[in-house]
Structure formats: structure tokens, C-alpha cells
Amino acid sequence: MSLYGTMRTGVSGMNAQANRLGTVGDNIANASTAGYKKASTQFSSLILPSGQGSYNSGGVNTSVRYSISAQGTFSYTTSQTDLAINGRGFFIVQGSDGVEYLTRAGSFQQMDDGSLVNSAGFTLMGYEYSSAADPTIVINGFDGLTEVNLQAGGMSATPSTAGYITANLPSNEAVGYTKPTSLMAYDSQGNSRKLDFSYIKTGDNAWTVSASYTNPDTGVVTPQIPATAITFDADGKLLTPAGGSITTAGLTINGAALNPIAIDISGMTQLGKPFESTGDINGKAASSVIGYEIGKDGVVSLKYESGELVPKFRLAMADVQSPDKLNPLAGNVYSQSNDSGVIVMGYPANGSYGSVLSGALEDSNVDIAEELTSMIEAQRNYTANSKVFQTGSELLEVLVNLKR
Template sequence: MSLYGTMRTGVSGMNAQANRLSTVADNIANANTTGYKKASTQFSSLILPSTGGAYNSGGVTTDVRYSISSQGTFTYTTSATDLAINGGGFFIVQGADGVEYLTRAGAFTPMDDGTLRNTAGFTLMGYPYSSTQDPTIVVNGFNGLTPINLQSASLTASGSTSGALDVNLPSNEAVGYTKSTSLVTYDSQGNERLLNFEYEKTADNAWTVTVSYTDDATPPVTTVLNGPTAMTFDADGKLLTPNPASLTTAAMTINGANLASLDITIGGTTQLASDFKVSNGKIDGNGPSEVIGYQISDDGVVSLKYKNGDLEPKFRIALANVQSPDKLKPLAGNVYTQSNESGVIVMGYAGNSGYGAILSGALEDSNVDIAEELTAMIESQRNYTANSKVFQTGSELMETLVNLKR
């Protein structure tokens, strides 16, 4: 047996326990860090060959592992931009260096430029929202991603393009009877434009409807946008013509703004022995309205909330995952990058293909168990002391050996 080998074995044991204490210290320090995944130290023996009946002491080596795939509990907050993932997947964030990383730390805050950044300064990434199709999923790449930006003009407006107006026309009125109603529409600048619909009975089961717009000039000028259009009804008072049951108005320019051509459906119009009544009147578009908040759905769609109650989808949060999350490479700021052992990064969306749901107004807690860490600390302390005793004993034996020459 080599006395030097005994001392080196003691040093190896002390280094191993020091590594374990380092992971314990990191875990305890980050017990309240959002989305933090605990580290643990695994030990492996180093055995040296023994010859001639002499035992050669080896040592111990350590390997640090991360419980990245272990989900923490959730803490609920009052901020809609605090995000957590209930299930698999990672948020994709971009650092100041322009490089994309993975993280579970979702404490995002709107910045003055409209982007969402977490406490470590990483910017949340996603795709521009499309109501018709999802962006192409990219394997092992972040092409097409853009910073999610909640900044918008303080006011937004959308011009009208379609709507519906269904009325009941009184069948018991005489020929020549007229009745009018109006529908508010919006031009390209969000101005309200009042369209007038005038109905006139021309014969039994026959009416006309004329759509017009009257400006506020002096004297007022009325422009006919559609009609008169003939409407006929069957013996049960149901609309026969026009077919299809819709009115298409002419486009016009009003004080520099465009009032688009409108497709107004009238399929629910009836002719019954009852008073004139509007049963359905609606139009798309909206006037100027301020952004007052945000809403993020569980499938990651980020919508702006306007004062008039409208929600406008703007972005969709992208998620990413790898085949072996515990093998990702951790970096400062509670982020991860792909490693040789983790597998390639695969993109996806919340709620699809094994990805978890996004919780708005929630944060994922650290998965550190303080009691477990304190227990590990005591074990490491005792083991470190024991290994130091091995080193001390070897040192004393070496001193005895040296003193034999005296």
C-alpha cells in the first residue's frame, strides 16, 4: 500500500464532498429562483489494480446532474405576463447577444419597447399570429422567431367590410308603406358612418330596400350605396330573393377616409303580421380604442385587449424540447442550451405533441427541497471530515516513516 496513495485517496474524497457541498449551496441559494432546477452530485469509484498482495487505493470521481425534467409547483400572481408551463417544453428566449436559449423561468415583464423580458434579461420569442395556419415547425433551428412585442399604437381602428341586418317587415301594411333603420359602420380611420336602410312595400310579398349614406355637409348630400333592391317572400313570409340573401354596398371616400364595399347579409329577414322589428344588426370593424391590457391563452396565443372589449391576437408563443432534457447544458441566467447528449431541439406549441399548457398569471417554483438539501449538507460535512481524517492519518504515518532514520 502506498502512503502517498492513501493521502491522494483522502484528497479525492474531500474534493468529491466539496463538489457535493457546492451543488447543495447552489440549490439552497436558488430555492426561490423561478424555474430553477436542482443539481445533484453522483459519485463513481476509481479502482487501481492491485499486485503482489499490495492494495493500491484509488479514489472517487463526481458527476453533476440536473433535474431539469422535474416540474416544480406553481405560484399564482396577478400579472398576465407571468407564465408557467404545466407539462413538457421550454420557453424560447433571446439574450443580449442575439442567441436563443431555453428556459422555464417565466417571470416576464413588459418593457418600454413592448418586449417581454424575464428577471435575467432574456426576451421571450414567438411567431406572429395567423388565424389560418401555424408557422412551419423547424427542427434544430429558430428560423422565423421574433420577439413578442406588446407595444401598439395607443389607438387602433379597423374599417368595416361585412355585417348582417335582419328585420321583420309587417305583412299587414298597405302598399306604399315605408320604414327605415340604420346601421353604424366604420371607415378606414375608425370614423362612425351611419348607413340608412329604407324599406318600401311595393306589392303583396314584395318590398324594396335602399341603402344610403347622408353626409354632414350643408345642405346634406345623400349617396345611394345600394338599391333599390327587390325582395320577395313566400306565403310563409320567408325571404326568396335576392339569392344569395345579401346586399353589397358601393365603396366611397369620405373626408379622406375610405368606406369599403360592405357585404350585408339579410337572410334572416321575414315578412310576418307583426310590427317592424330589427332582430339582428351587427357589423365588423371598430372605432379608435386604446390598449388596456393583455391576455395569453393556454395554447400560447398573445392577444391585445382594447378598451372597447375587443381582443386582437398578435403572437403565438413557441415552445421547444429535446429528447433528454436532463442533459441540457445549464448557463447563467437559468437558461439552457443544446448539448451533444441532449438531442436536437424540436419546436412546437403549447398543448400539442407532448408540450404542456401555458399558465398565465403563474410562475413555476424551484424544485429544490430544503429539507433534503440540509440533510445532504450534513452528510457531506461528516464525509468530508472522515476523508480529512484519512489524509491526516496518512500524513502521520508518513512522518513516522521519515522519523525512523533518526
């Protein structure tokens, strides 16, 4: 057996244990890092060919394995922008270099510009939401992604387009009986516009309904629905107009458009009771964003002063065939490697992808007790390997001293 080989074997063992101590140190340092996945050092033997009658000592090789697929526990917080994934998948974030990365670290905070940035400075990405269909995604790429922005809605107004009136017109009133009511509508700029309705009895089972708008600044009255005949059958049920609907004309007011509004009056009756009416017109007044909600399916909705929740974005989620083979990078992010498989895109709570927990963070999957045990083992093994090196050195000294 070569004494030099013995010394090299001891050095190999010390280097291997030093690598193990390195991963243990990283794990302990990041035990409180949200979404951190622990590293471990794996050992494999290095065998060198030996001649007949002599043994050629080899050594040990090390490789680092990451437990990226092992999910940590969850810690719940008071911030809705703290996000965790319950199940498979990764958030897509963009670095300052404009490149997209994968991460499980969901400690996002809203910035002044409305973007969501995590503690490592990466920006959360997603798709613009559509109520008609799921966003079209590039399955194996990041095309189509956009920055998730909680101020993207700004001020919002929804113009009126439809409404309904349910009323009972008293059958026992005399011809000429008149009853006014009003409904509030909204123009294209979110201004409230009061529409005045008038019902006049013209005969047995016959009435007219009309509507107008009075400009509060000028006092000018603009007809919106001309006097329209409505008739009832002997049971007091509506006969005409056909379809049970009337429509306002629409107009422009101070540069804003009040759209034509289809009013459903099919629920109107004529019975021997006093006049009563209920009704509503859709649309919302101008309001600003006051909050947001992030659902389990990753839909990011903005909350307006009017109480309306408007979906704006849907978080993107990615996965690979072998998550443990991803390349870990600074900032608790990952990139695709040759061994991880291609990145496949999808949505939270869809297929094999996990759901999003708002107001929660995924803890590190580091077990401190296990790491401390590994540290003690590595320390003892390092000492043992140093003894092998020391013994080889001492024997070499004996060999040199044979000749004096």
C-alpha cells in the first residue's frame, strides 16, 4: 500500500466531510428562510485499480442533493400578499435582469408602483385575467406573462346597460291616474344619472309608461322613453309590449355617454292593490381600488370602494419532471437544468398543480436536530480522516529515517 496514497485518501475524506459541513452550515443559516429547501451531501467511493499483492487506496467523491420537492410546513401571517403553495409547483418571478425564475419563496410585498416583490427582490408574474376563458399560455415557456400589479385597475366605472322594474299598477284607480318613480343609472364616466318614470292610466287594462332625464345644471328635460302603451289581461298579467321590455334612447351629457338601457318590465302587474314598485339598473359609480383578494386558484381580484371585486390577474405556476434536479440560485430561486426536465406551465389548483394559500408562507424544510447530528458526525469523521493522514505521515517519516 502506498503511503502517499494513504495520505491522499485521508485528504479526500477530510474534503468530503468539509463539504458536508458546508451544506449543514447553509441549512442551519437558512432554517428560517421562507421556502428554503435543504441541501445534503451524498458520498460515493472512488476505487483505484490495485496490483497483485498490493492495495492502491482510493478515496471518496461527494455530490450535493437538494430536497426541493419536499414541502415544508406553513406559517400563517397577517399579510394577504404572503403566498404559499400547497402541493406541487413554483411561482414564476422575474429578476432585475429581466429573466424569469422559479421559486417557492412567497413573501411578497406591494411596492409603490403596485408590483409584488419578494424579500429577495424578485417580481411576481402572472397572466391577465379573462372572464370568458382561461388565459392562453405557452406550455413550455414564459411568453405571455406580465407583472402582477395591484394598482393596475386605477379608478373604475361601469356604465349602465340594463335594468328591471317590478311594479303593481292599481286596477281600481280612475283613468288619468298618474304615478311617478325614479331609478338611478350611470354614464360612461361613472356619473349618477336619475331617470324619471311616469305611469298614466289611459283605460281599462291600459296604461302608458314614459321616462325622461332632467339635467340638474340646465333644467333641460330630455325624453328617454316616449309614452308607450302597456296592456294587461283580465288576470292583471302583462300583455304588451311583446317581450316585456322597454329601452331608453341614451344621450350624451357633458361629454359622457348614457347608454341605451334595456328595462325588463315583464314582472309588472295590474291588481286591485295600491301602487308599489321595485327596480334596479346595473352599473357602478366611479371608485378607486381599496384592497385585493387572492384566491386558491391564483385569481387576483381588486376591491373597489363600491364593494365590487374585479378579477385582474391569474398567477402563473410552473413545474418540472424532476424538481430536485433544478439549479438553485441566489435569492432562493431556481432555473431549469439538463437533468430537471423542461418547465411546464399551468395554473394553481388546476390538474397536478397545488393551490395558493394567501396570508401564509412555506417554512424551510430544514430539521435543526438532524442538521446538528450531521454536524457532529462530520466533525468526528473529519477528525478520523485527519488521523489517517497523520498516521501515513508518521510512517513516511519512519521510512525516511531508516537511512541515517
